Amino acid sequence: MNVFRLTGDIAHLLAIILLLMKIWKTRSCAGVSGKSQMMFALVFTTRYLDLITNFISLYNTTMKMIFIASSYGTLYLMFLKFRATYDSNHDTFRMEFLVVPVAGLSFLVNHDFSPLEILWTFSIYLESVAILPQLFMISKTGEAETITSHYLFALGSYRALYILNWVYRFYFEGFFDLIAVVAGCVQTVLYCDFFYLYITKVWKGKKLTLPA
């Protein structure tokens, strides 16, 4: 564990808490993509199957359980409790355009052709693009609530911090996982446009709106 990985995990946790808080406090999931959230639940489910087979540490197990539980909690709030507020008209990104190619790629490019490893690879690839429906939704509506933009900033920062963690681990531990690194870089690049808008608008106290 190094400082980049720890702050990355904290940013990830913070993002999830921010999203749950937004939905709970406003009693609304308006502006949140249910498709991105469904894919995140799928990401955590397929990646953390190793909870059953491998024990790494109490920290690792606890975080995994929190991530899985919170992702299903978010789905419960979005699709059951506050279903009436779900903005499905703007959530039109086609999930199969991501899930199908990602599933194909995880069969073709992986570290080992075994069920658990293919599912892990699938989760890494899917996570890298799972935010696209959310970003697409913002581009359609042209704006995001400030709390939603904080959520996205924390969520994007998490993988960016993981990249620093991988650089650190490469130099100091000789650790290098090509699949995670490439997918993590793709994931971070997808946020760059959002990061720019967030820093130039939200940090100056304005609402996140897209240029016309």
Next chain:
Amino acid sequence: EEFEYDHDEL
């Protein structure tokens, strides 16, 4: 060489 599962990150 046998594959060793070692995903210790989240």
